[in-house]
Amino acid sequence: MNKIWLIIQREYTTRVSNKRFLLVTFLMPILIVGLIAASAYVSVSGIEHRKIAVIDPNGFIQSALKNSEQIEFSFPKDVDTNNYKEKGYTDVLIIPKFEGREKTEYILRSKKSMGLMLQNSITNKINNAIEDQMLQEAGIQQNVLDSIHTASQFAELKAYEDKGSSSKESNAGLAMGIGYASGFLIYLTMFIYGTMVMRGVMEEKTNRIAEVIISSVKPFELMLGKIIGIGAVGLTQFILWITLIISLTSVASNFLPADIQQQVTALQQNNGQMAAGMANASESAKQIYAMQHTFATANWPLIISCFIFYFLGGYLFYSSLFAAVGSVVNEDAQDAQSLLFPVTMPLIFSYIITNMVTQNPNTPIAFWASMIPFSSPMVMMARIAYGVPSAVSYWELALSMGILIIGFLFTTWLSGKIYRTGILLYGKKPSWKLMIQWAFKKS
Amino acid sequence: MDPILSLSHLKKYYSDQKAVDDISFDIQEGSIFGLLGPNGAGKTTLLRMITGIFYPDSGNITLDGKAFDPINDIQKIGYMPEERGLYKKMKIGEQALYLAQLKGLSKADATDKIKYWFKKFEMESWWNKKVEDLSKGMSQKLQFVTTILHEPKLIILDEPFSGLDPVNANLIKDEIFNLAKKGSTIIFSTHRMEQVEEICDQIVLVNLGKKILDGTVTDIKQQFKENIFSIQTAEAISLEENAIFSVVSTSNHTTLVKIQHGYKSNDVLAYLLKEKIEVVGYNEVLPSLNEIFIQLVEDTHSTTRAFQPL
Numbered sequence: 144m145n146k147i148w149l150i151i152q153r154e155y156t157t158r159v160s161n162k163r164f165l166l167v168t169f170l171m172p173i174l175i176v177g178l179i180a181a182s183a184y185v186s187v188s189g190i191e192h193r194k195i196a197v198i199d200p201n202g203f204i205q206s207a208l209k210n211s212e213q214i215e216f217s218f219p220k221d222v223d224t225n226n227y228k229e230k231g232y233t234d235v236l237i238i239p240k241f242e243g244r245e246k247t248e249y250i251l252r253s254k255k256s257m258g259l260m261l262q263n264s265i266t267n268k269i270n271n272a273i274e275d276q277m278l279q280e281a282g283i284q285q286n287v288l289d290s291i292h293t294a295s296q297f298a299e300l301k302a303y304e305d306k307g308s309s310s311k312e313s314n315a316g317l318a319m320g321i322g323y324a325s326g327f328l329i330y331l332t333m334f335i336y337g338t339m340v341m342r343g344v345m346e347e348k349t350n351r352i353a354e355v356i357i358s359s360v361k362p363f364e365l366m367l368g369k370i371i372g373i374g375a376v377g378l379t380q381f382i383l384w385i386t387l388i389i390s391l392t393s394v395a396s397n398f399l400p401a402d403i404q405q406q407v408t409a410l411q412q413n414n415g416q417m418a419a420g421m422a423n424a425s426e427s428a429k430q431i432y433a434m435q436h437t438f439a440t441a442n443w444p445l446i447i448s449c450f451i452f453y454f455l456g457g458y459l460f461y462s463s464l465f466a467a468v469g470s471v472v473n474e475d476a477q478d479a480q481s482l483l484f485p486v487t488m489p490l491i492f493s494y495i496i497t498n499m500v501t502q503n504p505n506t507p508i509a510f511w512a513s514m515i516p517f518s519s520p521m522v523m524m525a526r527i528a529y530g531v532p533s534a535v536s537y538w539e540l541a542l543s544m545g546i547l548i549i550g551f552l553f554t555t556w557l558s559g560k561i562y563r564t565g566i567l568l569y570g571k572k573p574s575w576k577l578m579i580q581w582a583f584k585k586s
Numbered sequence: 587m588d589p590i591l592s593l594s595h596l597k598k599y600y601s602d603q604k605a606v607d608d609i610s611f612d613i614q615e616g617s618i619f620g621l622l623g624p625n626g627a628g629k630t631t632l633l634r635m636i637t638g639i640f641y642p643d644s645g646n647i648t649l650d651g652k653a654f655d656p657i658n659d660i661q662k663i664g665y666m667p668e669e670r671g672l673y674k675k676m677k678i679g680e681q682a683l684y685l686a687q688l689k690g691l692s693k694a695d696a697t698d699k700i701k702y703w704f705k706k707f708e709m710e711s712w713w714n715k716k717v718e719d720l721s722k723g724m725s726q727k728l729q730f731v732t733t734i735l736h737e738p739k740l741i742i743l744d745e746p747f748s749g750l751d752p753v754n755a756n757l758i759k760d761e762i763f764n765l766a767k768k769g770s771t772i773i774f775s776t777h778r779m780e781q782v783e784e785i786c787d788q789i790v791l792v793n794l795g796k797k798i799l800d801g802t803v804t805d806i807k808q809q810f811k812e813n814i815f816s817i818q819t820a821e822a823i824s825l826e827e828n829a830i831f832s833v834v835s836t837s838n839h840t841t842l843v844k845i846q847h848g849y850k851s852n853d854v855l856a857y858l859l860k861e862k863i864e865v866v867g868y869n870e871v872l873p874s875l876n877e878i879f880i881q882l883v884e885d886t887h888s889t890t891r892a893f894q895p896l
Contacts, residue, residue, distance in 0.1 A: 146688055149684065149687050149688055150688075153676075153684055157673075157675070157676060346673075346674075347671075350671035350672065350673065350674065351667065351671030352671035352672055352673060353671070354639070354665075354667040354671070355665070355666075355667060355671060355672075355685065355729075355732075356685075356688065357639050358637045358638065358639055358660065358663070358665040358667075359660055359685070359688040359689050360688060361657075567634070567639065580601075
């Protein structure tokens with residue numbers, strides 16, 4: 144036991160004190176936050192500006208084509224397809240005379256081709272204008288039409304889940320997001336730490352240090368020590384990431400203007416309404432409040448503890464398989480590739496199922512995939528995000544956890560058997576038949 | 587005196603061959619023992635059973651008078667495998683400390699011992715270097731130190747001199763003698779015969795999983811001698827084959843003769859004196875271990891395998 148502890152310590156300290164570990168751990172959250180900020184910045188500032196000359200013989204479309212940040216519409220008389228560039232326009236839009244209800248086309252001529260989103264928005268505007276025109280021709284008043292347009296933007300779905308007597312606000316969008324993020328994170332870490340274990344085993348084997356160590360400790364202890372040590376590295380990394388992300392977001396919120404912060408606090412105290420006598424909250428304060436409110440609907444303690452359980456369970460399940468693969472191959476990376484295939488296939492397949500489950504947490508395939516230990520760490524996390532016990536009942540969760548524990552005990556035992564023989568074997572790659580023989584022969 | 591290590595009827599069969607097939611021998615405490623054999627003879631499998639890495643299919647290993655217990659007796663054994671390895675990225679001091687702690691030494695005890703040996707082998711400045719910065723010979727020295735650090739009673743060295751320059755090879759050789767003098771027993775596995783002749787008290791030769799030779803170096807040489815004598819003469823002579831001896835070879839002033847069955851070495855001398863040949867030197871030529879080794883191995887039609895047994 145004491146020796147396993149020594150091995151765990153070595154695996155852990157050599158990796159954690161590595162410069163690359165520190166770099167990855169501290170740069171990753173900054174990179175992610177930076178990436179989000181950069182893409183937000185690009186989407187705001189990177190918009191191209193278009194100046195479109197419209198030739199419209201109908202007259203009623205002009206009012207529908209309102210200028211936006213991106214597009215400036217104008218309706219000059221003397222512009223045609225030949226001279227729009229000289230007149231300083233980027234595009235010219237030629238709308239035919241609409242008569243009757245025949246399908247017709249309008250033409251856009253551009254200096255540079257226009258993106259699909261912009262094209263669609265222009266088409267929608269024109270079609271809406273035509274629709275309105277037709278409604279008016281059918282006898283509906285303009286002011287009636289306007290009031291209908293505003294009304295149609297007012298309804299919003301608010302879903303609640305019933306838990307006994309109390310009901311709680313639920314949010315499918317958030318559940319999907321959490322489910323997808325945690326499933327993806329587990330998928331990613333299985334790969335990263337699994338290959339880390341495999342490389343570690345291969346290093347010991349090709350360096351021939353395995354034989355020195357195995358003359359001091361049992362092969363199983365060496366394998367277990369490595370798996371636990373690297374698992375602890377993974378856990379450390381997660382904890383550091385969570386702390387970093389929390390502190391980064393709290394630092395970021397300090398940059399909010401003071402009045403907005405006050406408004407957000409006021410909204411929190413009054414359940415989303417501004418108290419009487421106070422000024423109306425600004426749009427951004429409302430958005431921030433809505434975001435916080437939505438986040439609060441998720442059961443974070445449960446999600447985080449389940450995440451840690453499924454991360455560790457899945458890691459133990461897969462990493463021992465990765466260790467077994469590492470023990471039978473030599474320096475040849477190609478051998479590793481072909482042997483890894485049966486290990487990585489279920490991982491990739493589970494990830495695909497996870498994607499489906501994030502939208503539909505209660506299909507039969509979701510149920511079975513959250514029981515089978517090959518896929519349960521990812522799929523169950525996607526389901527848990529929808530709530531326990533509303534989407535996943537307690538017995539399902541307990542059963543899935545139990546099977547995962549049995550599963551990783553089994554794979555560790557099996558891999559230990561293959562590892563014990565493989566680690567001392569040099570030369571050609573053993574066949575599958577031989578590996579199965581090792582796994583099931585008596586010690 | 588009781589042997590420190592005693593193997594009796596040890597067997598280890600793999601699915602496709604008999605790696606170790608009924609081998610027995612004893613090793614006396616404080617001796618330097620040579621385990622010889624061509625590649626693939628079963629040496630490594632045998633050593634792995636003695637170090638507790640493999641369990642024998644049948645047979646018994648007795649260490650220090652008691653049945654060998656792979657878990658608790660590990661501290662009594664220091665094993666330096668033929669294919670040596672160290673963690674390339676780990677600092678040398680930490681590495682030695684780690685390996686010593688795995689052998690059961692406390693951290694403080696291990697640190698003291700490492701300092702002692704590093705000083706002795708002039709490796710003190712290496713502590714914070716990484717193994718990847720060391721030459722092959724340097725890492726060999728480090729490996730030797732980590733093998734003997736915990737003062738094992740039984741030290742198993744598989745090809746300890748490969749890759750060492752003569753100075754470092756001598757350093758290690760002297761240390762092997764020293765350790766033996768202090769009471770450690772050394773098992774020395776190699777196929778470099780000249781080293782065996784120089785170092786080993788007792789040898790065992792294995793081939794194809796079986797023991798084919800066992801004894802002290804002098805005994806074995808006596809056993810395989812072919813009654814060949816070398817005669818050095820003052821002038822070049824040419825002897826004829828006769829009833830007493832046959833001529834093996836003649837070169838300048840030295841003639842090798844093989845004494846015929848039923849005659850003794852003095853009969854040759856008497857013949858030479860009678861022929862009035864001026865003899866300046868006369869001695870028996872014993873076969874080298876190398877010759878014995880090649881002769882025995884070729885007799886058994888061993889095939890050298892490139893791979894370790896499955």
